[in-house]
């Protein structure tokens with residue numbers, strides 16, 4: 001596949017072949033990758049972090065300790081760290097790959113969850129948080145992007161032990177897009193806080209959103225939002241059961257000292273309904289030499305990102321990797337979930353596709369920045385989770401066939417989906433629908 005005109009090539013880091021970008025978080029890019037040394041289950045996700053940023057923040061010891069601990073954890077609801085590598089400029093955290101998308105994409109598509117379903121995810125979330133706390137690792141930045149689902153719909157919490165990467169010069173945690181809707185009041189005060197109680201608060205906000213379909217604390221400006229969080233000022237929608245309300249009220253207690261604890265949550269009647277004890281075994285002989293090598297600046301173990309000759313891929317192979325191209329299928333669907341990334345093909349010239357995207361995005365309130373065949377669409381309104389931002393890129397598959405990728409890089413997932421509905425209808429003229437798809441959908 002070529003990036004509009006220049007031919008691409010395959011990129012290898014150690015034994016992993018890097019693939020497409022799965023997401024961009026606040027401090028890292030996450031790429032799909034394959035372990036070239038094994039057949040079968042070779043898919044992984046690699047989180048790529050700027051090495052200098054970590055070293056600059058004097059957090060090496062904390063990060064090293066937490067990543068080593070996380071590598072030893074194999075809990076069914078915690079995303080597993082498989083390996084850590086470093087080049088001169090980057091740190092690569094190799095993670096188990098999960099293919100079910102983000103939990104909140106489900107809400108974006110189907111709306112709020114039924115109380116029983118919300119409880120099931122909440123139980124898995126509390127199990128993950130409880131277990132990591134018991135090992136001395138706190139999340140400190142639980143939010144929807146960190147809640148992923150595997151292909152069986154099991155919740156996997158990501159980024160445990162990685163929060164130190166996000167601390168800025170001022171020592172405060174900064175959430176991905178600026179708005180701290182999930183953050184506990186004592187974290188906003190930053191007068192030193194207990195990671196246990198603040199993680200519990202974030203779990204409470206997450207439970208509220210799962211059951212309500214919207215946030216408990218949501219204000220257009222930060223001052224008003226902080227005030228509401230500090231007073232824990234929110235109201236319940238009428239469909240919440242009284243037991244659920246009682247529990248959420250105890251979690252969203254602005255005083256961390258009187259807030260309900262995890263052992264108390266585990267004893268709560270609403271929580272206990274249909275509860276299944278997680279079953280897992282502790283890995284005994286996990287090797288953490290790779291983590292030590294990365295953070296001790298050991299020159300011997302550095303990997304390099306190397307590009308190999310272009311892999312030839314014809315249009316048909318490429319198309320077979322994506323799903324149908326009818327407008328109905330415009331979102332990549334996996335397990336019935338809508339992902340925050342999508343692709344379509346077009347038989348129009350690259351410049352025409354770019355112009356059409358620009359023409360469609362501008363009236364929707366987006367500033368458009370173009371560079372070669374990449375575009376960044378930046379929303380001008382501040383939404384729930386900051387401004388919506390979308391990255392697009394046009395690839396040339398064959399002289400008369402282009403593949404266009406669109407990815408949400410900032411803002412709220414629910415808003416992205418709303419935006420995309422309008423946006424995709426504006427792109428109708430450039431999206432190619434194969435005859436096969438036309439037959440299937442007619």
Ligand code: AMP
Pocket residue numbers: 022023024025026027028030044045079095096097098099101102145146148158159
């Ligand atoms: P994060 O920086 O962890 O918020 O990751 C950004 C996005 O990348 C996530 O919200 C997911 O959509 C995707 N992602 C992260 N880790 C994985 C993984 N292990 N498997 C699949 N997708 C992932």
